Amino acid sequence: xxxxxxxxxxxxxxxxxxxxxxxxxxxxxxxxxxxxxxxxxxxxxxxxxxxxxxxxxxxxxxxxxxxxxxxxxxxxxxxxxxxxxxxxxxxxxxxxxxxxxxxxxxxxxxxxxxxxxxxxxxxxxxxxxxxxxxxxxxxxxxxxxxxxxxxxxxxxxxxxxxxxxxxxxxxxxxxxxxxxxxxxxxxxxxxxxxxxxxxxxxxxxxxxxxxxxxxxxxxxxxxxxxxxxxxxxxxxxxxxxxxxxxxxxxxxxxxxxxxxxxxxxxxxxxxxxxxxxxxxxxxxxxxxxxxxxxxxxxxxxx
Numbered sequence: 001x002x003x004x005x006x007x008x009x010x011x012x013x014x015x016x017x018x019x020x021x022x023x024x025x026x027x028x029x030x031x032x033x034x035x036x037x038x039x040x041x042x043x044x045x046x047x048x049x050x051x052x053x054x055x056x057x058x059x060x061x062x063x064x065x066x067x068x069x070x071x072x073x074x075x076x077x078x079x080x081x082x083x084x085x086x087x088x089x090x091x092x093x094x095x096x097x098x099x100x101x102x103x104x105x106x107x108x109x110x111x112x113x114x115x116x117x118x119x120x121x122x123x124x125x126x127x128x129x130x131x132x133x134x135x136x137x138x139x140x141x142x143x144x145x146x147x148x149x150x151x152x153x154x155x156x157x158x159x160x161x162x163x164x165x166x167x168x169x170x171x172x173x174x175x176x177x178x179x180x181x182x183x184x185x186x187x188x189x190x191x192x193x194x195x196x197x198x199x200x201x202x203x204x205x206x207x208x209x210x211x212x213x214x215x216x217x218x219x220x221x222x223x224x225x226x227x228x229x230x231x232x233x234x235x236x237x238x239x240x241x242x243x244x245x246x247x248x249x250x251x252x253x254x255x256x257x258x259x260x261x262x263x264x265x266x267x268x269x270x271x272x273x274x275x276x277x278x279x280x281x282x283x284x285x286x287x288x289x290x291x292x293x294x295x296x297x298x299x300x301x302x
Contacts, residue, residue, distance in 0.1 A: 004075040006034055017041050022084060032070065035153075036079040048078060055080050057131060058154035065115035067142060067152040082152070087145045088298040089152075091138035094204060096301040097294055102250040105205045107287030109257070109279040111149035112141065112198055116272035119151075120191040132189055136197035137178040138204065143295050147288030177210060182265055192268050195275065199261025207246055211262060254282050 001008040006023040009031065013020040018041075023034040041047045058069040058080075072080035090108075094100075100108070119131040133140075133154065140153040180196035182189055203211045243255040257278040260269040269275060284290060 002075075003034060003036060003079055004073045006032070006081065008034070023081070025081075031084050033067075033082050033084040034079055035082070037077050039077050042074075042077040051078060054131075054154065061119065061131075061154070063115060063118040064148070065111050065150055066118065067150045069154060083150075085142040085144050085148075085150055085152070087143045087148075087295045089139055090141035090143060090201070090205075092298045093143060093291075093294045094138055094208065096298055099208045100205045101284070101290075102206065102247065102254055103282060103284035104287055104290050105202055106251075106254050106279045106282035107284045107291075108141075108149060108205060109198070109202055109254075110276060110283040111287075112136075112151060112201075113272045113276040113279065115149075115151040116191070116194055116198070117276060120194070120272055130191075132191055133194050134183070134189060135178075136194050136201060138201055141201065143291050145292060145295055147290070147292035147295070149291065180265070190265070191272070192265055192270065195261050195269055195272065196265075198275075199258055202258050202261070203243070206243070206250070206258070251282050253278055 003021070003023065006025050009022045009024060011019060011021050012033070018035045018037050021034045021036070022031060024031050037047075037051065041051075052072070055069065055072045059071065062068060067083050067085060069080055069082045072078065116133070119133060121130055131154070133151065135153060136151075140151065142150045142152050144150065178197045178200050180189070180193040182193055200211060203209070243250075243258060244252065247255065257269070257275060261275070263269070
């Protein structure tokens with residue numbers, strides 16, 4: 001099977017709006033990850049316009065903590081090609097591991113904060129635009145066999161306004177369990193929406209639970225209005241369990257940082273730079289080696 005100039009080697013995953021393949025360009029080209037948009041989305045004029053605009057921006061992203069997008073094209077649907085990270089996604093790691101040590105969670109937070117600092121504040125002198133990822137979740141955090149942490153999947157990222165506005169209107173397309181309240185409400189989103197989603201990711205890494213998911217329905221096919229009607233948005237505003245009570249020996253600055261990420265947008269932590277400053281000193285010095293071992297364990301559990 002071929003898609004454009006790429007020979008498909010195997011399918012890696014099937015998501016809600018795209019299929020993911022391991023592929024090679026030409027007989028001697030490097031093996032890459034190819035993500036093809038499903039036909040129903042490729043037939044949507046609005047989706048295609050947004051997809052092409054944002055993927056063209058994503059192709060200019062180059063950072064150690066961001067999976068690079070190399071190119072995009074169209075063949076039986078739109079597709080884009082990115083680096084193949086040999087390892088495991090964070091969702092796979094967390095599904096089979098005990099809660100991570102706080103210092104290792106701080107290491108994860110530091111690496112992801114570095115990625116968000118970069119995408120939220122691209123340098124306009126290089127032609128780059130600031131982005132909101134809009135789909136931060138453990139599924140989109142890849143950990144290499146060497147323990148490198150990389151943020152992936154910019155297919156639904158949104159560019160911040162060229163005029164300098166800090167918010168952009170959105171149509172919800174991210175993962176429901178990790179979305180911010182403003183995404184649920186269909187309101188404008190900002191870089192602080194990514195921070196809220198990262199807060200849920202870090203909470204899960206610390207406790208292996210979800211801060212708001214006690215009563216969430218598991219049927220991912222439900223429409224957004226059905227989820228809201230079932231009280232999900234209300235749950236997302238309710239009082240969470242106290243992290244300090246659950247983790248009495250964890251560093252208070254780390255727990256305070258996670259709590260600050262999960263506040264309503266007006267009182268939420270404002271920037272990824274602030275998160276980086278808070279968690280950086282707490283990060284495990286051997287974090288990469290510890291994550292590499294978890295990748296090995298995840299492979300054994302596959």
